[in-house]
Amino acid sequence: MMGNINTSVPKGRRCPNCNELNSEEASFCGECGTRLIPTKVKCPDCGSTVDSDDKFCTSCGLPMVKKLKCANCNTENEEGTKFCRECGTKMEV
Numbered sequence: 303m304m305g306n307i308n309t310s311v312p313k314g315r316r317c318p319n320c321n322e323l324n325s326e327e328a329s330f331c332g333e334c335g336t337r338l339i340p341t342k343v344k345c346p347d348c349g350s351t352v353d354s355d356d357k358f359c360t361s362c363g364l365p366m367v368k369k370l371k372c373a374n375c376n377t378e379n380e381e382g383t384k385f386c387r388e389c390g391t392k393m394e395v
């Protein structure tokens with residue numbers, strides 16, 4: 303994790319999109335609405351909690367596959383799926 307923490311750093315969450323400094327409790331940027339806290343997903347292999355932005359499980363190295371939600375029936379499809387496995391709707395890339 304992080305080594306030495308600089309105490310002069312202002313408290314809060316900085317928006318990765320617009321650089322706005324938001325309060326520590328903020329989940330979304332008050333300026334542009336960008337999500338400040340990464341969503342957590344569970345590794346299907348070892349069960350550890352992994353940031354949804356991570357490409358691999360930080361515990362076992364399993365590649366994390368992003369799920370695509372079908373706009374029509376809400377079924378979750380694997381990343382790279384061209385057509386929904388449930389209803390055949392074309393997936394937006």
Ligand SMILES: [Zn+2]
Nearest residue numbers: 317320331334
């Ligand atoms: Zn922002």
Ligand SMILES: [Zn+2]
Nearest residue numbers: 345348359362
């Ligand atoms: Zn894992």
Ligand SMILES: [Zn+2]
Nearest residue numbers: 372375386389
């Ligand atoms: Zn579907």
